Amino acid sequence: MKTERSVHLSKVRRVVIKIGSSLLTGGKTSGIRTRFLGHLAEQIKGLQKNGIQCLIVTSGAIAAGLFELGQFKRPKEMEKLQALAAIGQSNLMHAYEIVFKRFGLKVAQILLTREDLANRPRYSNAHNTVMELFRNKIIPVVNENDTVAVEEIKFGNNDILGTLVTHLCQADLLVVLTDTDGFFESDPHLNPKAKLISTITVFDSGLEKTASKSFSNIGTGGMKTKIQAAKMMMQSGIPMVIANGNTRNVLKNILRSKPVGTFFSPAPQKMSSRKSWLAWGVQAKGEIMVDDGAKKALVEMDKSLLPSGIMKLAGIWNRGDMVKIVDRSGVEIARGQSNYSSRDLDQIKGMRTSEIVEKIGKVSGAEAVHRDNLVKL
Ligand code: GLU
DSSP: OOOHHHHHHTTOOEEEEEEOHHHHBOTTSOSBOHHHHHHHHHHHHHHHHTTOEEEEEEOOHHHHHHHHTTOOSOOOOHHHHHHHHHHHHHHHHHHHHHHHHTTTOEEEEEEEOHHHHHSHHHHHHHHHHHHHHHHTTEEEEEEEOTTTOOGGGSOSSHHHHHHHHHHHTTOSEEEEEESSSSOBSSOTTTOTTOOBOOEEOSOOHHHHHHOOOOOOSSSSOHHHHHHHHHHHHHHHTOOEEEEETTSTTHHHHHHTTOSOSEEEOOOSSOOOHHHHIIIIISOOOEEEEEOHHHHHHHHTTOOOBOGGGEEEEEEOOOTTOEEEEEOTTSOEEEEEEOSSOHHHHHHHTTOOHHHHHHHHSOOSOSOSBOGGGEEEO
């Protein structure tokens, strides 16, 4: 019998596998867990044999750096974290290379920053590189370029990087491997009787509340960011699974649609590459609050956003920058590139097109955000 999972998972030809720091490093007692990497490589080899292309998003550079220096506590200062990542990243890649070679697999390192993905030509370059690696059966191993990314331009964590890379390489599944069995009804660290949720078909705000912060002192994010990632994937029309990377044959079983981990069911329509880039690739510089009429036109009738429907703005941006569009209660309903700077838009909000020239002496289009440059969320 076909299940919700098998409908989606039986079709997967390309998968992004995100590996958390806690799986890759043993903390105080050991460095990089080569045994874990060995089983990962073995499973990936099996997937490749079945014609499934794999890309890895790896964490663990900072954790490996800590081990190398004999330190056990993750520092808070950015420059210390960056130095640790620089030390650990080469150790990490070395381990991938050696272990994967034993299984006849080749790996390639790709380090990305948020700016690389926000910039369309650089985004295309990264896409082309990944595709060329796939053609040559080489496994791309992606991490954030921690040594150059400062707080404001960081992906935040590798769960979010995983979603963006899934779009970048047009994969049909994101698997987030961690050290718990999936997403639980309540935090299993606090409540050992907490129940695992096997499938999530509808995303509601309760999930965000349930998601708790990580207790680990080596990685970042915890369930909170995994749930954010799941929301992005569901909205983009791509399935995601959170599962325990320490479980034997976990990847193999996920792709055989076995009930492992938590499966997040995608929206029926897959977002186009450009729309997903608009939605998640570029960070929003500000927020436009719209009235109910504009909300209806946008959400139900797929119309552009006109200045007349704008109630208020938050933030400062230039023409062409990405902005969030929120309804009267502050809920984000869409995202798009603004035709006007926040300064100009602030002067013409609520106005009809005919009044705009009079007010600011120019018109950069009748729309504040054109429907072609807008994505509904
Ligand atoms: N890029 C970080 C590292 O390799 C990991 C970030 C994360 O754990 O989300 O250490």
